[in-house]
């Protein structure tokens with residue numbers, strides 16, 4: 001696929017003639033999700049993947065397993081227990097204190113060993129910094145295919161995983177198969193799949209697997225870990241309400257209007273890519289294909305044209321409201337609601353009107 | 369010290385167009401550039417060379433025209449350029465790409481000296497998988513440091529490297545052993561302008577060109593399309609949404625009108641926003 005000559009045309013020759021799955025891969029069964037935990041916290045993308053994995057497993061009529069890797073003790077046990085509440089039929093667990101910090105060597109060994117021992121047909125990981133670091137190493141060790149940043153996962157009529165992902169910055173989508181190798185591996189970015197509902201369920205079957213390493217086997221050492229300051233941490237991807245600004249705002253000073261509105265309605269603020277490139281806003285606030293994917297209940301976009309690379313990051317929002325001076329801007333093709341006006345004037349008015357409307361005082365008035 | 373930097377020539381994706389009928393990518397006339405993320409890797413490598421001495425070799429796998437990107441890298445000050453080009457490499461997925469690149473790095477190692485460090489970008493702007501760096505490391509048995517924001521120390525005597533690696537909730541300061549592979553994070557440095565002398569040299573410098581066989585590929589079935597476990601079955605444009613945005617009239621009080629329309633469409637939002645707003 002990759003290099004120039006044949007990207008455009010799908011691999012017709014090979015795709016058309018599906019070869020028989022080699023005998024030694026036929027034992028590969030069941031859908032697995034790698035549960036990512038770092039410093040005692042499960043990354044929400046893991047539960048999102050459990051939701052997607054459950055659907056695949058049901059279609060294939062196989063089990064859904066969670067793979068929990070981490071240090072011995074409370075956090076890892078509770079990650080395993082939670083996995084059942086998000087739909088796991090069983091859990092594979094590698095618990096060892098050498099796994100307290102994420103390190104490529106030890107995690108690659110742990111995950112590769114479990115795969116080689118228990119043989120899943122599908123293995124899903126979050127496309128986070130940890131998940132991508134790990135997935136690339138594991139897939140290469142296993143010499144199998146890995147489809148990156150999928151936006152849709154489905155099972156084909158013949159039982160193969162059909163993994164769809166955006167390419168060329170989101171302007172196209174392609175569906176990728178791993179036909180003759182197992183497991184079929186794929187990564188998915190946070191917030192791309194909806195969060196499934198948590199259903200309280202008892203702890204089920206947990207299969208423990210040893211790590212089989214001593215500290216001296218692991219070359220890389222963690223000298224220290226500097227957690228992001230809370231104030232610096234943006235909760236953009238998981239926010240219920242997001243207000244974002246684009247180049248149409250014209251200046252970094254005008255971007256303050258976005259932040260002010262966000263503060264008043266308890267939203268996170270975000271931006272389009274050019275604002276990051278200009279240094280007006282930090283990169284963790286970028287929304288879109290090469291930034292964060294968001295799924296808020298309300299998304300207000302001011303002075304953003306709605307390029308495809310921006311669109312793919314916001315389409316999961318329940319309600320998209322666009323403010324733009326150009327009634328032909330592409331954002332009106334996918335926004336639910338829009339207003340054709342100058343955002344620099346509307347934003348302060350909107351901030352004031354929301355403040356009045358949402359203040360406890362005005363609510364009392366409504367009640368009485 | 370010897371550093372190998374892997375760069376990829378990519379279409380300037382801002383200019384990619386999709387054929388409206390066939391949904392295929394129209395590459396004709398689309399200018400190509402060095403993958404922007406790779407410039408951070410190249411600059412990091414050049415800085416280390418300037419500080420510790422040694423050489424920087426740039427390596428790409430691509431069509432013969434990828435020579436342009438290698439020459440560009442030489443103008444920034446790279447010492448040597450290697451182009452891996454062969455029709456057998458066409459259609460490679462990341463697994464087949466890393467097989468070819470790892471084989472070429474072994475050959476570079478015997479021809480020009482074993483690398484202490486291999487650099488790649490974080491990801492490309494076309495395939496955009498971020499899988500090639502870890503894949504090369506695994507194939508060569510190198511330790512890997514991904515998403516590196518800063519190389520804080522390099523000790524060539526002790527053969528150690530310290531680097532700040534971005535993780536989800538913070539920054540890990542890691543120490544590992546050379547040789548190792550580093551994938552560099554974006555916006556961590558600024559590619560230099562390149563000296564006039566380098567520009568002159570780059571125009572005439574010989575480019576090392578290897579076919580699969582010359583690079584030492586032993587099993588051609590591991591290259592290109594044949595060596596790729598994944599296949600693209602279908603390429604298509606995202607579906608257009610049928611519904612257009614409902615436009616709010618800009619009257620006397622557009623802000624109030626917009627808020628009314630929002631709450632009318634999603635009544636539950638009013639209480640939720642009030643609760644969220646109180647949290648501030």
Ligand SMILES: Cc1cc2nc3c(=O)[nH]c(=O)nc-3n(C[C@H](O)[C@H](O)[C@H](O)COP(=O)(O)OP(=O)(O)OC[C@H]3O[C@@H](n4cnc5c(N)ncnc54)[C@H](O)[C@@H]3O)c2cc1C
Nearest residue numbers: 169246247248272273288289290291303304305325326343
């Ligand atoms: C590989 C690649 C990856 C990319 N990834 C991303 C990504 O992750 N996220 C992203 O956002 N972009 C991304 N982009 C960039 C994307 O293609 C667009 O260039 C970008 O989204 C445009 O930003 P914008 O809408 O702010 O600016 P513009 O496209 O310039 O739009 C500005 C808009 O503001 C309107 N406007 C002007 N004045 C006013 C006013 N006073 N009031 C209201 N409206 C006004 C204009 O009508 C226009 O619609 C990527 C591009 C590439 C090639």
Ligand SMILES: Cc1cc2nc3c(=O)[nH]c(=O)nc-3n(C[C@H](O)[C@H](O)[C@H](O)COP(=O)(O)OP(=O)(O)OC[C@H]3O[C@@H](n4cnc5c(N)ncnc54)[C@H](O)[C@@H]3O)c2cc1C
Nearest residue numbers: 002147148167429461462489491492495496497498499500
């Ligand atoms: C539409 C599309 C979708 C694709 N999806 C997948 C997929 O899901 N899974 C898959 O396995 N393959 C996929 N591929 C194939 C993949 O793009 C190619 O294998 C490509 O050669 C390398 O992957 P990348 O562009 O994703 O590189 P990345 O892994 O994103 O690149 C990381 C770094 O590796 C280095 N590098 C990458 N390619 C080269 C090269 N040719 N020469 C020198 N250095 C290089 C660069 O330093 C780069 O910054 C896809 C290709 C296309 C065009």
